Amino acid sequence: MDECPIEIGSMLLTLVDPNRGHEVAYNRWYERDHFYAGCMVGPWLFAGSRWVATRALKDLRISDGRGEVASPVDAGSYVAIYWVHAGKDDEHWEWAGEQVHWLYENGRGFAERAHVHTVLFDYLTTAYRDADPVPIQLALDHGYAGIAMIATERAEGVSEEAFTTWTASSRALKRGSVASIASWRPQPRNEITGNAPMDLGTGTGGPNRTMQLAFLEGDAASAWVDVARYAEEVDASGLGRICFAGPFHKTVVGTDTYADQLW
Secondary structure, eight states: OOOOOOOEEEEEEEEEEEEOHHHHHHHIIIIIIIIIIITTTTTTTEEEEEEEOHHHTTTTTTOOOOOSSSSSOOOOOOEEEEEEEOOOHHHHHHHHHHHHHHHTTTTOOOOOOEEEEEEEEEEEEEEOOOOOOOOOHHHEEEEEEEEEEEEEEEOOOOOOOHHHOOOOOOOOSSSSSEEEEEEEOOOOOOOOOGGGGGGGGGGGOOOOEEEEEEEEOOOHHHHHHHHHHHHHHHHHTSSEEEEEEEEEEETTTTTTTTTTTTO
């Protein structure tokens, strides 16, 4: 079966730092409670995964210095990502808004953390390296060793379609370690996200923002050279500028691996 009829409508991306000294407690709370109770058990959310940036990976990050995603650039250690089924987005996010308040009211929040960049995104398209690729719908479950977040501010007059078409022809997809690059449009804050029981961090980005997720084969640090070259291509293309780009390891579920390497 080549088709994948389970379509993505939207994504939650939440980039967070635990307070220093609370790294293990945060990792265990999120992995053993909130990942499921706050997200996975909700209606129409069909995939989720967690990723982590060690100090060594943070040192590789790229920023234009404006702090539009991570401020400062090394803020944000853990990122959780979730896919919601197309056409069912409103139903899920209404549930999620109610659920997060219920969890906090019942003592199942975690105060010793700070959101760096928590945003809902609408799915646009995916550029693939291979002729028979891992579909984006399966990417969070495939077992990629790393990802890269790449936030771009498109130049005035450059459409999403023009930018994502250019991405599909980029040399980054011919270098081996970048299996796919998925593109997303940020949603403005609304009555649900604007009423969260915590500060969600930096803003969503304006109408020219495109967030991209690159799924990486091999070690995230080793693959970063290809992502960095892609970022250089974006900046040189005249289509936009890189606001922020950074690599993340896949967390090792059920363990506290990397929790002692964040700072």
